[in-house]
Structures are given as structure tokens and as C-alpha cells.
Amino acid sequence: MGRQPCCDKLGVKKGPWTADEDKKLINFLLVHGQCCWRAVPKLAGLRRCGKSCRLRWTNYLRPDLKRGLLNEDEEQLVIDLHARLGNRWSKIAARLPGRTDNEIKNHWNTHVKKKLIKMGIDPITHEPLPKQVGTSSQQDNHVLNNHQEIITENRMQYGSSSTTTDTENSSTNESQPLDVNNNPIGHDDPLMSYILSGTFLEESSWNFLAAGDNYSDFGVSSSEDSSTWFNMDYKDLGDQDDQDFGLARFSDIDISTTLNDVVIEGDKDCT
DNA sequence: AAGAGTCTCAACCGCCATTGT
């Protein structure tokens, strides 16, 4: 028998997240940082499993995420990296700032795969398909040629597996996310617009400075505007996870009792 | 206008790796 499904408990909500749930999760994570995900829903007042919270945060709510379709440079980079790394989406995503593994995986499955097949490239092996499936445009042929060069180069340089590549720093340097037409993306999503607006940051329930928290722990002095921290690269959070975002962050919560409650409830295997 | 077919992507599931006891 495998493990029990993590979210089959009574009262654990599934399905699409509501704006209110998002707000609670963001509020909690920005104030307290990431601790053990299992405890997050309890402490944040959510009827979700920790795994669901983590996914929602990493795939959708993280403030540093780009929105919109991958641009051409990003797509080419994904193809290049996929040729080297295979379906290791998290590794690929790590080289595309602001993109998630889920997003890249979806884009691959819905766009890139078809595109490659149309160009006569096997999306799995990156080898030319035995038979040309469709007619390739001149531009496609150009991409195809480039692609073959990459494959050849990879074979020579990396063999079948590799962790660090010369593409490490080759990702786009854009600081501004762009939409399909290369226009800068604001946050069209009403929730994100709201979150990024002063209104949200000034709300009493959201005003963590007013709550007497010291944000030096987050690498931002308390004199800095809270939005500065909000815009911090997510990776910065991860790097400090063990030290600054561990349970010690819950100094303003009675964490001992709160966590006990979580454990006592038998909320097991919910990652 | 409406029904059918297709596409997109957020979310879930199950497994594996890592960490803690």
C-alpha cells in the first residue's frame, strides 16, 4: 500500500482558491515567512492542506512571478535546457527567473511540444523525427538548425546528464515581466493588483509593521517600506529559510500551543 | 445563438529524496 492521500480528511477544502484564501495565505507568509507547510493552513486560518498552500504560493502567489506567456527568448531557453536536462522542470525553472516549473511544464506540453513536432523534432529526444510531419517555414528551419547545433554541442559538452550549464546566466535580464506582445505586465489579476496596491498594505490586518514585528529578520530594515520586502526575490527567502523563516519567526504567536494543536488534531501526512 | 470540440493552466496525486528522531 502506498501512502494515504494527503488531503482526504474531512473539512479540507480542495479546488480553486478564492481571493480570500489567497489573501490569508499571502498575509500569513509575508508576516511570518515560510515555516513548516503543514502548519501553515492552521496558523493562517485556512481549510487547506499544507501541500496545497505551498503549491498555491510557489505557482501563483509569489510576488516575484512573471505572468503571461513565455517570450521567444525564454521559450528557446526552455527548449535548450530541456534538451540538456529532460523533464526536470524545476531545474529548468530555476534558470528562468520568475517562472515556475508548473508554468514551464504547461507551456511545454501545450505549445513547445506541438511546435517541435511541427518542425520535425522529437520533443522527447530532440532528434529529428523519422518522417517530416509538416512543412516547416524558413524561420522554423532556422530554429531547427540552431536546435541541432545545441544538441550536438550538448552531446560533446555534457553527455546525458548535467547540472550546471553555460546557460546559467544566459536567461533574460528583464526586470519587467512582459506579455505576449512584449508589453510590460502590470498585475492584471484583480487580486494581485489589490495586493500590490497601497490599500492592501495599509490594511490593519495586513499592516505588519503596526503589529510590532521587526523585519530586520527578513533582511530588510524596519525603516524600509514594506513593499520593498514584498518585492524581494523569492530566492532570498529560500536562502534564509532555515535561519530566519523557521519556527523562530513565530515569536509573536504562541507557537508551542498552536503547533501542538496542529499535531494533536492528527493532521498527518499532509505535505 | 448554441452546441461541439479544443485549448489552457491551476490544482491534485503519488512517488521519491531529504531530514529529524
Place this chain on the structure above:
DNA sequence: CACAATGGCGGTTGAGACTCT
């Protein structure tokens, strides 16, 4: 060292949006 708990990853699903007829 063994086991359990937790985090993370990749594959898959399904609801809603969109397009076509």
C-alpha cells in the same frame, strides 16, 4: 541504522475559456 515526517518534483486531470461550425 531504521523509521517517520516533511518537502519537493513530475505526471495527470478537469473546469472554464475559447474557437469553430
